[in-house]
Amino acid sequence: MTTRSTYPAAVLDAMFEAVEMDDVVDPVVSLPASIPVACTQEEMRRCLDLCIQFWRAGAIRADLRKLATTLLHTGDLPPDARIRYKHIRARYKHLRFALVLYGKPHKAPLLFRSTVAVMGHLQDAFRNRQRAAVLGYALLLRGLLIWPVWAAVQREVDAVRLDNAAGFLAFRRAEFARLKSWVLGKALTGHRFHAMRKVISRQVSFYDTMRTLEPDDQVYRMSRFLSAINGLMGSLHDELVEQASAGHRDYHKDDFPLPEDIRCRLEALTARYPLTAVDRSAAAS
Structure with missing residues (x-):
């Protein structure tokens, strides 16, 4: 497995707070005087390492399987479970963005991006009360969470090569x-x-x-x-x-x-x- 930098809980908490605000509309915010674009390869590596650790710390396979099972049985999630699903999906999405940004192919690996896509379709389905779609996507998600596939996703993520x-x-x-x-x-x-x-x-x-x-x-x-x-x-x-x-x-x-x-x-x-x-x-x- 690739050796990666690890970050303390305080950094992961700060990452969570930033992700929670990534769609909050501030009506008075303005662009900086000079848009910062510089990023060295070492900074890219640190960013990717943090995103991977952030994902692994909160995207717990057992939790996601439990949520998918609830959706299979009921077609919806109670409010607290919806929040949990949202938070797990946010970690997946954040890592998908990172894999596209920093990886040499600028494309997330197949199984990983398929999981993110299924999670998105499933959320749209239960939000819009589409029972048949919920059933189909929940089954797909359960399939993507079986141990061999889950292990393959981990290997995909670890195998991503940084661009320069x-x-x-x-x-x-x-x-x-x-x-x-x-x-x-x-x-x-x-x-x-x-x-x-x-x-x-x-x-x-x-x-x-x-x-x-x-x-x-x-x-x-x-x-x-x-x-x-x-x-x-x-x-x-x-x-x-x-x-x-x-x-x-x-x-x-x-x-x-x-x-x-x-x-x-x-x-x-x-x-x-x-x-x-x-x-x-x-x-x-």
């Missing part, structure tokens, strides 16, 4: 360039909107992890600005999913205009994000 700093910077710039082109579009489908939100969510996770490891005002402000966008987009996406579930919208085909409060924030972000300037720390790696 230059590759990481190039990946982020490509994401922001794509986001900028999408914002310039007149209308979006639910599917495209979800793709936009994933770019924002990945960036929130990066700045949340960085500010947990190395508190910095500029990084903190970037985290909070992105969190506001993430929260607004998340609420709208929940509405789109609910409308699609009720048959009122085709998630993949029907266009809708991007709300002005989201558009203004995205335009400010993409206008300010440095897409071409040379980053010395990346070039030196």
